Amino acid sequence: MNDDNLRFFPDEMLGENATPEEPVPSRAPGAHHRVVLLPDVPRLDEEAELDRVMPRNLADEVSRVNVALKEILPDAGAHFVTQGRLVRLEAKAPDMLDLLPDTVAFDLVYKLASVAPAAEFRGAYLGSLHAGLQRYATELVDALTERARKKILAREAELHRRGPLHRLKDDDRKLVEDAKGELPILGPMSVDEVDELWAGIHAAAPWLQAASVEAWRAMRHEVGAGRGAWIPPILLNGEPGTGKTSLGRSLAASLGVPLVEIDAGNGTAAFQVSGVEKGWSGAEPGLLIEAILQQRTANPVVIVNELCRAGAGMMSQNGTRTSLSDALLALLDRGSSRRWRCPALRVDFDVSRVIWVLTSNRVDTIDPALLSRMRVVDVRKPSAGHIAEIVRRRLSDIDEDLAGHAAEVIAKVWSRRVLTLRQVDAMCERVLRSLTGPRLH
Template sequence: MSKIKIIQVQVLNTDERAIKKRLREFLRDLRKRNLAKELIGDDEHSADFDDGDLDLFKAELPDGGLTYKDEAVIANRVRCLISKRSRAEGTAHLSKEDLQRLSPKEASMKALTAPSEHWADEVAAALHEEMPWMGRATECAWHDLRRVARRGTAIKVEPLLINGPPGIGKSTWARVMATRLGLPMAQSDAGVGSAGFDVAGVERGWGSAQPGRPVNLLLDHRIANPIFVVDEICKAGVATSTQGRSFSLSEAMLGLMEPATARTWTCPYFRVAFDMSHISWIFTSNNLDTVPEPFLSRCQIVEIQEITSQQLHDFAVRRGTEMGLSQEALEAVWEALGRAPQVTGRRMSFRDVVRMLERAEALEGRPRLH
């Protein structure tokens, strides 16, 4: 594990009490030194004294007290100094609450690293065993993990766009991977009209001003390389303000996905630069036709086929066993999956299996009436 500077601000001392204490000590020391020089004098007898003698003589003098005027001058200088240092840090515009949350003194965050290529192999193998139909996505992540393990850099999966039918577990795959890697994860739905603001944040001056979820993810966990998932990027629209300004999620993502611009990306809310280049971006879609080409050119694109009945069965058995379901409950789930297409008139999806397993778990844990 290493540390990476994420919040791009200067960290200067703005502790009012500490600065006042230092100025008081400096003023007392300066006056004692001047008094020692006056007592020694500048005649022929004082020529034999050097700086060492002056310091010894100064140390024998009592500390002089500070007057009310001295304290007022010190307080005024401290206010000016703190104001100038805050402007130099680039945080003078922030409220105390925002500044406390931003915590510039903790600008460097922990970055999780891959222990070895063997570790990367084990993570990929476990991920593939749990969700084998997502093999192509797992393979992309596997290669990225082996590369960062060789380099000794922070764990990162290059921007990955998973395209495939709905309900096959694309988002779940990302969550399982985040768990296997031990990284925090957050998620946003591109189908929501305000998704662009949800990711990038809303600048000050708006009633809904707030930082974006990726920035919140960094500040909440203090981990430099989390995973962020954007669902259904194919449904991302364009949000328009009351003043006629448009804002597109796909356009907002370009600056966050490009390493050169992501290193100094400025948060619209905090108006402070963040290094966002260590975030692993995972996108899901059902159709690539509506995704802009500039966005596609920055992603690794993998196509996932429809999940088969056998893969659903294997997943249900494996996940149900991990949940502690009885054999009877697992058989009931599989029987329900077999009959469901005839009843509902549609294919069963990964989501259906998860819901059935959760329902079976709730029923098994429910107390019986006597």
């Protein structure tokens, strides 16, 4: 890190004896990432398709033929039997078939031609009714096989014409098609810009130094390697109201990327993250995929608040349990997130560049497998001095002396009582209203 970069970081942010990683400090062109992973439409395996459809087709056809045989030859005990893609003739007394009068054979020719016109029965011309029926079985299989082949080829051509997204609704298909190709990874394109970004975030919340330094180092490494702005999933653990969520919001605003917020305590949190799959009342993608497709960026920030409150999940109509922890396991894993299937769209996405900021008040209730996929950072509560500085900035538009007095009072209240940053912000809002709002005379 050169001297110009150091000006962005107070000594307390770097920490004693801390040395940041040293990627090449060059400005790379904007990074891009292919998110939508559309497979090529596969060619149908003709033999496998024939194995699938022919037994059913033959069974339907043969059942009608057997009715005709029993009607014309009630005492011969002759009938056709299907076995996979084959048909064979069975008869109690095969020799008796050749002793039947020609009129019976002609009746059978007429009947079979009307019942199963796919094949041509020629038994009467062969001089052997038994041989004719055997040949009819072979011709029946050949005719139905040829008919099935034509249908398979027509189906394959239709699949190629419609493409891999043909099952999607029109609106969903357009969103996915518009996001094909590489999407931009928004944010700083040089390590100098990373330094500036995190210096600003740190200045607004210096008590979150541990989290800021962790994320800053990771992003500096990624940008320096030319992969764009990204940090591994990070869990901010600490008391309520200490600014954990605000850090994620500040990061999204500084990067200029979409922000998705999920409340882990909400019973539908898993669906908000991954979407609603078929088997529920209505299939639709989750907020993550919606943000990527609608905003067309590869690295939105997703904040999952109070992960420690995640419930056991819900059961769908088809017996599938969906929980937030299960949904996050695949999304936070670096390997599986490279090809993650949206359960609603049935399309694969590479969501490995999504930035995850999770918060909790305790970690003992979180699935250990989930914890192993995140960098856990314990954050401390702001000091009275931090609160005073926050109040001064919040009231910067009013008289400096009044702002200083308000900062002193609120900081004292902070040190004596258990307050949250939300309550401090509410106090500042009341001060502003009292000084700038309309007055009664």
